[in-house]
Amino acid sequence: MAKIxxxxxxxxxxxxxxxxxxCAEANGEKLPHFCYHPGLSIAGVCRMxxxxxxxxxKLVIACNATVRDGMVVHTKxxxxxxxxxxxxxxxxxxxxxxxxxxxxxxxxxxQDFYMNHGLYDADxxxxxxLAKGKVKPIGELVMLDAERCVLCxxxxxFTREVTKTDELGIFHRGxxxxxxxxxxxxxxxxxxxxxxxxxxxxxxxxxxxxxxxRVWWLETTDSVCPGCSTGCNMTxxxxxxxxxxxxxxxxxxxxxxxxxxxxxxxxxxxMTDARQTAPTVGKGDARTDGSWExxxxxxxxxxxxxxxxxxxxxxxxLEELFALGxxxxxxxxxxxxxxxxxxxxxxxxxxxxSADRTPNGEGLRRLKAGEFSLDELRSAATGxxxxxxxxNDLVGLSDSGVLDGFAGVIAIAADANATTEAADVxxxxxxxxxxxxxxxxxxxxxxxxxxxxxxxxEARDALRIASELAETFGHTFTWTxxxxxxxxxxGTVDGFGALAAGIGPQGVSLDGTPxxxxxxxxxxxxx
Amino acid sequence: MADFPKILSExxxxxxxxxxxxxxxxxxxxxxxxxxxxxxxxxxALREEVKTSGLRGRGGAGFPTGVKWGFVPQNIxxxxxxxxxxxESEPGTFKDRFIMDYDPHMMIEGSIxxxxxINANDCFIYIRGEYGWLVDRLEEAIEEAYAKGYLGKNILxxxxxxxxxxxxxxxxxxxxxxxxxxxxxEGLKGQPRIKPPFPAVVGFLDCPTIVNNVETVASxxxxxxxxxxxxxxxxxxxxxxxxxxxxxxxxKRPGVYEIPLGLPMKELLMGNDYCQGMKDGVxxxxxxxxxxxxPILNAEETLACNVDYESFAEHGTMLGSGGCIVVGNxxxxxxxxxxxxxxxxxxxxxxxxxxREGTGWLDMILERMLNGEGxxxxxxxxxxxxxxMMGTTxxxxxxxxVMPCQSFIKKFRxxxxxxxxxxxxxxxxxxxxxxxxxxx
Numbered sequence: 001m002a003k004i005x006x007x008x009x010x011x012x013x014x015x016x017x018x019x020x021x022x023c024a025e026a027n028g029e030k031l032p033h034f035c036y037h038p039g040l041s042i043a044g045v046c047r048m049x050x051x052x053x054x055x056x057x058k059l060v061i062a063c064n065a066t067v068r069d070g071m072v073v074h075t076k077x078x079x080x081x082x083x084x085x086x087x088x089x090x091x092x093x094x095x096x097x098x099x100x101x102x103x104x105x106x107x108x109x110x111q112d113f114y115m116n117h118g119l120y121d122a123d124x125x126x127x128x129x130l131a132k133g134k135v136k137p138i139g140e141l142v143m144l145d146a147e148r149c150v151l152c153x154x155x156x157x158f159t160r161e162v163t164k165t166d167e168l169g170i171f172h173r174g175x176x177x178x179x180x181x182x183x184x185x186x187x188x189x190x191x192x193x194x195x196x197x198x199x200x201x202x203x204x205x206x207x208x209x210x211x212x213x214r215v216w217w218l219e220t221t222d223s224v225c226p227g228c229s230t231g232c233n234m235t236x237x238x239x240x241x242x243x244x245x246x247x248x249x250x251x252x253x254x255x256x257x258x259x260x261x262x263x264x265x266x267x268x269x270x271m272t273d274a275r276q277t278a279p280t281v282g283k284g285d286a287r288t289d290g291s292w293e294x295x296x297x298x299x300x301x302x303x304x305x306x307x308x309x310x311x312x313x314x315x316x317x318l319e320e321l322f323a324l325g326x327x328x329x330x331x332x333x334x335x336x337x338x339x340x341x342x343x344x345x346x347x348x349x350x351x352x353x354s355a356d357r358t359p360n361g362e363g364l365r366r367l368k369a370g371e372f373s374l375d376e377l378r379s380a381a382t383g384x385x386x387x388x389x390x391x392n393d394l395v396g397l398s399d400s401g402v403l404d405g406f407a408g409v410i411a412i413a414a415d416a417n418a419t420t421e422a423a424d425v426x427x428x429x430x431x432x433x434x435x436x437x438x439x440x441x442x443x444x445x446x447x448x449x450x451x452x453x454x455x456x457x458e459a460r461d462a463l464r465i466a467s468e469l470a471e472t473f474g475h476t477f478t479w480t481x482x483x484x485x486x487x488x489x490x491g492t493v494d495g496f497g498a499l500a501a502g503i504g505p506q507g508v509s510l511d512g513t514p515x516x517x518x519x520x521x522x523x524x525x526x527x
Numbered sequence: 528m529a530d531f532p533k534i535l536s537e538x539x540x541x542x543x544x545x546x547x548x549x550x551x552x553x554x555x556x557x558x559x560x561x562x563x564x565x566x567x568x569x570x571x572a573l574r575e576e577v578k579t580s581g582l583r584g585r586g587g588a589g590f591p592t593g594v595k596w597g598f599v600p601q602n603i604x605x606x607x608x609x610x611x612x613x614x615e616s617e618p619g620t621f622k623d624r625f626i627m628d629y630d631p632h633m634m635i636e637g638s639i640x641x642x643x644x645i646n647a648n649d650c651f652i653y654i655r656g657e658y659g660w661l662v663d664r665l666e667e668a669i670e671e672a673y674a675k676g677y678l679g680k681n682i683l684x685x686x687x688x689x690x691x692x693x694x695x696x697x698x699x700x701x702x703x704x705x706x707x708x709x710x711x712x713e714g715l716k717g718q719p720r721i722k723p724p725f726p727a728v729v730g731f732l733d734c735p736t737i738v739n740n741v742e743t744v745a746s747x748x749x750x751x752x753x754x755x756x757x758x759x760x761x762x763x764x765x766x767x768x769x770x771x772x773x774x775x776x777x778x779k780r781p782g783v784y785e786i787p788l789g790l791p792m793k794e795l796l797m798g799n800d801y802c803q804g805m806k807d808g809v810x811x812x813x814x815x816x817x818x819x820x821x822p823i824l825n826a827e828e829t830l831a832c833n834v835d836y837e838s839f840a841e842h843g844t845m846l847g848s849g850g851c852i853v854v855g856n857x858x859x860x861x862x863x864x865x866x867x868x869x870x871x872x873x874x875x876x877x878x879x880x881x882x883r884e885g886t887g888w889l890d891m892i893l894e895r896m897l898n899g900e901g902x903x904x905x906x907x908x909x910x911x912x913x914x915x916m917m918g919t920t921x922x923x924x925x926x927x928x929v930m931p932c933q934s935f936i937k938k939f940r941x942x943x944x945x946x947x948x949x950x951x952x953x954x955x956x957x958x959x960x961x962x963x964x965x966x967x
Contacts, residue, residue, distance in 0.1 A: 044721035045878040047919050058918045064721050086915035090884040123908065128891060151877065170716075170877070173699075175887035177877035 002069035007076055019065040020049055023075055031075060032084055032113045034091070034200045035152035036063040039257040040161055043153045047087050048113070051075045059083055084117050093123070094130045094175065095201075096147045104202030106215040110150065132178055139167075139187030141207050141261060142196060146178045149203035155179060155195040162258065163351070165189045179203065190260045190353060197247060198257075206245070208265065213244045221452035222249060222505055224439055226315065226432050227263030229356035231441030233506070234259055236267070236433055241453040243267040243433060251506050254445065260353050267433075274415040276428035277456040283424055292460070296472045298425050302408040303331075303473070306386045309406070311377075312338030312369050313391040314358035316462065317437025317449065319485035321360075321369050322493075323466035323477070324390050330475040333388075336380050337372030338364040343397040354442055359432075363440035366495055366510065374398050381405030388469075390462060391429065393417040412465055414455075428459040435461050436482040438503060440510065446499055447507035531761050531787040534749045534769045535742065539629040545664060547671040550632035556677055558751035559636050562643060563685035568751075573644040577747065579755035581767030586612055586703070586740030587818060587848040589836050598727035599645045599735045607647040608736045610712065611638050611744055613654040613661075614696050614703035618819035618870060620850030622771035623741035625783045627654075627661045630745070631668035637744035639677065639689050640751060645737050648688045653708050656698045665693050700874035704922045705738035706730075707876065718876040719922035740848075742771055762788030766835035770846070776853030777809040778802035792816070792832040796853065809855035813938070817847020819867050820927030822934035823854075843934075860939040861946055864932060865893040871928035882925035885916040889932055901947040906936055 002015040006026040013022045021038070024030045034046035042064050050059040054072040059080065062073075074080055091110065099105045132146035156168045156179065167185045170177050181187055187195065196206045218237040225232040225246065232255035234246045246267050248259030279295035280287050290298075310328045312321045321338055328335045339361065348355040364370070377394065381387075386408040395402055395418035403409050403422045411423035420426045432439075434455035438446050460468075463485065467477045479485050483502075490499040498510050538544040538553050550556070562568045568576070578593025599607055611634070615623040626634055634652075642650045654662055669691050672678045680688045694712055696702045702711040706720035709731050720726075730736025746768060750758045759767045766788035773783045778796060780803045786795060796811070797804045805811055814829040815821060822844040824832065832838050839846045854863065872890040877883040889912055892905050902908075913929035920926075936943050 042721060043878070044921055045880065047880055050919065064723070083915070083919065086911075087881055087919060090880045090888075090915070093884045093888060124888070130887075150880065151883065153878070172877070174872055174875035174877045175883050177883060 002067050002071070004067050004069070004071040004073065006073045013067045015067060015069060017067040018063065019051070019067055019073070020062040022067050023049075023051065023062055023073065027075065031062055032088070032109075032117055033063065034109055034150050035154060037154050037157075037198055037257075040154060040157040040198075043157060046091070046150065046152050048084060048091075050080060050083050050087070052077060052080050081117070084113075085120070088113055088118050089120065089123060091150050092118070094147070095150075096129065098148070098202075102145075102148065102202040103205045103210050103215075104148070104199075108202060109200035130175060136180075137207065138181045138204075139192050142187050142192050143205050143207050143210060144179065145203050145205070146180070148201050149179050150201055151177055151179065152200060154198040154200070155204055158191075158195055158198060159187070159189075162194070163189050163191050168195070190262055190349065191258060191351065193261050193264055194248070194258050209245045213239060218244060219452075221433075221450055223433060223449055223452065224359065224441075224447045225259060225263040225266070226359045227260070227266050227357065228352075228354040229358060229361050229442035230255065230352050230354045231359060231439055231445065231447050231507075232259045232263055232352055233447065234263070236452040238433075238452050241271075243270050243452065249505075253506065253509070254441065254443075254447075255352055258352060260349075260351070262353060270431055270433050272415060274417065275456060276413055276416050276420065276426055276459070278458045279428060280420075280426045281424070283422070292427075292458075292468075295425050295427060296468065299410055299469065300472050302386050302410070302424060306407050307384055308333035309336055309380050309385040309387045310334070311336050311372075311387065311389040311392050311394065312364060313389075314339045314344065314356075314361040314364055315432075316360065316364075316391050317432075317435070317439060317482065318360065318363045318367065318446070318489060319437050319482040320390060320462040320466070321364055321367055322485055322489050323463050324388075325367070325369065326477065327388075327466045327470050330470055331473050334380065334385065335370070336377060336387075338367075338369035338392075339371045340377065340392070340394060340397050341371040341373050356442060359441070360439040362442050362444060363438070363446075366440060366444070367489075367493065374402070377402060378405070383407050386410065388412070389419060389423075393419045395419045395422050412462055414459065427465050428456065429462045429465060430455040430459050434459075438482070438486060438499070441507075444510040445507045446503050446510055448503040448505075531769065532749075532753075533785050534758075534761075535626060535630075535633070535745055535771055536783070536785040538633075539625065544629045545631055545668065547632055547668065547675060550630065554752065555632050555748075556636055556675075558748035559639055559677060560683060562640060562751060563683050563687055567685075570644050570646055573640065573751070576755045577644065577750060580750045580758040581755075581762075581765070582743065582746055582750065582758065583766070583836070584740055585742035585746070585770065585848070587617065587820070587845075589846060592739065592743055595727065595739075596641075596645050596737060598725065599737060600728060601646060603735070605734045606649065606732075607645050608731045608734060609638060609642040609645060609647040609650040609744075610705075610708060610731060610736060610738045611641075611650065611652045611741060612703060612705065612708060612738050613652050613658070613741045614708060615658070615741070615848075616655055616700045616703045617848045617850050618867065619773065619775055619815060619852040620818050620848040621773045621775075622783050622849060624658060624661060625771070626741055626745050627658070627665060631665050632672065633748060634741050634745045635665075635668055635672050635691065636677070637747040638691065639672075639682070640747045641737070641739055641744045642689050643687055644747075645735075647737070648690065650689060650691045651712060651731075652691065652693045653696060653702070653712055654693060655696050655703070659695070662693055662695055669693065699876075700870075701876045701922070701924060704924070707922070708738060709736060716876075718878050719924075721921050763833075763835045763837065765837055766846075770834070770849050772834065772849040772851050774802050774851045774853060776814075776851075777806045777855035777857075778853050779804055779806055781853075786834060788835045789838075790834045792834055793830045795834055795851070796829070802853075805853075805855065809857060811853065812856040812858060813854040813860070815850075815852040815854070815931065817845045818850035819852065819870070820923075820930060821845040821847045822930045823938060825938050860935055860942045861893065861897060864935040865890070865897055867931050868893055868928060871924065875924055875928075879920035879922075879925070881916045881919045882928075885912050885925060886928050888912055889928065896943070896946040899946070903947055905947060906940070906943055909933075909936060 031049040033049045035043040049062040052074040136144045167187045233249040233251040278289045281290045387406045390412045409423040410425045412427045437449045582592045583589045699717045701707040702717040711717040726736045811826040872886040875886040916925040
């Protein structure tokens, strides 16, 4: 360990630690910066994070310095402040200051640093500002405004170092330098929107999010991406019950700082026209919206003299699968499984996108909720069985007649689909953005979901539905929420002991080992 | 004229001096034989010898060459590289081309010796694209050296291998900066690299790399042949040996001169052995002694200086690359400065914000001043911009633009003031982007 004094206060850090990070930890806030990003190589070009190190004649940029024992660092003295202010002035020199029409406003480093380190009048007449290209689509999802760019080279380093696709470059020299796509290329890799995240200014904006919501109206809720078994940590940005975008949330054991475009755009699937908003009873033309009481009464009727058969889902939470299993037990039912084998898989890439396109395939495997083949499903489809299916579009995943043999079908579903179409009773439920629960990613990391907003008024949490169905059959579950179910899972199911202490924002590894599908520097990247 | 041996320019006026035959007949490749086969001098001993000689980098920074060689870690299992910087692009500097044109084998022999000193087996000559004809000349000479066994595998049976490749740059000033050169050689955009790490440790292809100027390596054979002490005996205590000075401007005899360091500037500019004074009818007004990046001297300072690192430093300027630009009294200093700043604006690689924006800003202000649109506080603004550029960037291109800018204005302020409007700028003058002038 090295003792180092930062702004008069002594701290201890590991010798050789990045000085920018050390200052951020010591001061509780990051030094002003544009180009530094912990997930990218050091560029050292924005020159904003200059600090004074006693004994070194010139100011040095903290991002390219390391902690040495005995170092005395000043980050806030007059010399540093004046330098930062003047360098910020260079950054703003030709900036169009079009904040009122800029989507980045409100989450812009230039604005933030100007409030902290600037607040001066312009040194240059508006006519003398260099004009560069605006509103240039450089990919399906990304819009470039070269005038707003501070040339921090984060986006170019991202496409070089992380995706290794090199679509972006800085062209020309001096103050004619401009970010652009390389000739003949477009920025269309599956990680393109990360460039928007890391762009500290409004140069790269999301064509999907542009002009849809001012960022200061957005609330944020930590969540986990539902798009594949990697389980990238993310934040749901929402306002008045509507999600506007997903942004990756740092988790060095899972997704580092990144997230794929596929997952990121799934916010659009939360509130769709297909949303099941009320319980329905009956099929086809005879289907009517009904109350929950009527629906449960119909379930009871259907179950009369039959055996309930259960199918879970790799999209359901661990708690829901457990509760459904318990319902199966108390109802003396038949457990078919939770996943139709070989469905919902695609091609994996080298970074984050996994072949398993479901968020909780590992969870159902560890709960031993099981996969089943189409033949197993067909052989269960007899006149003796009434199927209860949770969040699983069995018909859509196989073929239209697959459920025909069952005496009846009860679908617990958030969206209408081919399976709800074939169901006698549909019970509307909540999606991941509307409920609490746990998913286990492919490396055995349990990660928590939290409700960002409420779902459709009539939709109910699948846990509650399971409890209510149990009541219908004369049994009472003791737990009332996901946390209680999780405690029970931790205490009673082998392999889940690690969850006894709860799940923090970064998740918990069920195996007690850090998993490492890290995009840069991880095993996959090195292989 | 002081009596001193011509180390670099001795054979320039010999017919066919660029050929191996002539070079050998004037003592060429004797040093290489001495090191590799005769005295069998170890690389370490050679490094020590050059350190003792006091030879300093002739590209501009003047860093002691032997010390720089010593930074190469010798105990790591990576190839080491010598890159010879022939990207001579500092305005006012045209000395290395004379070496390459008239005595290419001297540079080649020096490069082989320098490679040997740092245990490098690959040497690249990075030459500016504008020196196209010199590429042919160098390649012919290198071919001769290969044929004679001075290059290639097992040189002179010593077991030492050295391959030499000429690489042509595409004409960017910044590729003469050593890490910009390395990037360019690797096929990347010519932009300086952030330091640390230093190239001696992590350089070309992430391997230990030494970048030496043409004149620097060309001095090595003489040091080997005559000894470090003989070299150190020339010049002053801290500025040893000889230096090529390329003198341009309104002197009677501009050109490239080899001088012993410590020579009075007066002698260089006015002496009969050198420039022979100003052209008739022109008086000395100023001099940029070491390439366009160094602070300018007025006539009085110029004539008071000696040509060595210490004396120039005392007078607030630098010896630099030895690109001595003489300015006559007919010159318009603001126009001259505009010319220089335009160059730095054009050549700024653009990665560091203070340089990218600053060089363009300086240029813009000078442009408006020369167009009669100067503003009362423009000189203060130029000074302030310069202060904020100095020392805040990865490489010294920003400093190189600021040093002439600030020194020109300091020493010839009246000429700049004459371009500004008479009126006093109002105390509350605010440019038009300010919110104060926006409609409310």
